[in-house]
Amino acid sequence: MSGPTKRAKTKRGGAAPPAKRAKATIAPMETLGRDVLLQLTTYMEPKEALRLSMTSMLMHDAMDDSVWRPMLLGTCEVKPSLLKPRTQMRKMVVNLAQKKSCVLCDRFEPEGCHTIKVYTVHRGKKLCDRCVQLPMFTEIGHMEVMRKYKLKHKELRELPCRLVATTFDISRGEGFKTKMYNHQAVLDLVARVRP
Numbered sequence: 371m372s373g374p375t376k377r378a379k380t381k382r383g384g385a386a387p388p389a390k391r392a393k394a395t396i397a398p399m400e401t402l403g404r405d406v407l408l409q410l411t412t413y414m415e416p417k418e419a420l421r422l423s424m425t426s427m428l429m430h431d432a433m434d435d436s437v438w439r440p441m442l443l444g445t446c447e448v449k450p451s452l453l454k455p456r457t458q459m460r461k462m463v464v465n466l467a468q469k470k471s472c473v474l475c476d477r478f479e480p481e482g483c484h485t486i487k488v489y490t491v492h493r494g495k496k497l498c499d500r501c502v503q504l505p506m507f508t509e510i511g512h513m514e515v516m517r518k519y520k521l522k523h524k525e526l527r528e529l530p531c532r533l534v535a536t537t538f539d540i541s542r543g544e545g546f547k548t549k550m551y552n553h554q555a556v557l558d559l560v561a562r563v564r565p
């Protein structure tokens with residue numbers, strides 16, 4: 371049977387008090403200051419600011435109309451006449467972020483993103499100026515593929531293609547069509563054919 375443990379005695383003969391830890395005080399948002407929050411949000415995309423506001427209830431409450439209004443006027447480039455006294459600023463930022471943000475990189479485009487209208491697997495995606503030029507979203511013509519990448523007809527047969535009418539021959543009564551390939555699929559084929 372072991373008894374209760376005894377505290378070590380000090381030089382004076384009394385028991386040493388346990389070491390106290392300093393309590394960490396959590397500073398409220400008010401001590402941070404509204405100016406700091408405004409400065410932070412000026413460098414953020416609308417989706418980033420929305421994510422920040424959803425981190426906690428404290429942040430959600432701190433980011434009120436005084437934060438969202440400058441974002442709407444600055445980053446989102448909304449006309450001041452559209453901001454009425456009853457306008458729900460945060461809700462407006464949410465709607466604009468959904469409509470005008472790139473699907474791939476979340477970059478906000480105030481004038482709107484490019485919507486892919488070609489009948490491919492990417493039809494309907496909204497992309498920014500940078501992402502719309504990526505090979506996976508662009509198409510390349512049959513003759514350009516042969517000229518640029520030195521591929522043969524039989525190598526290109528395995529790739530899915532889309533027929534596009536380029537011109538119309540009135541004497542024959544039919545249109546001239548060219549094959550369009552996904553640029554990324556062509557690059558993958560080139561990597562496979564030429565190791």
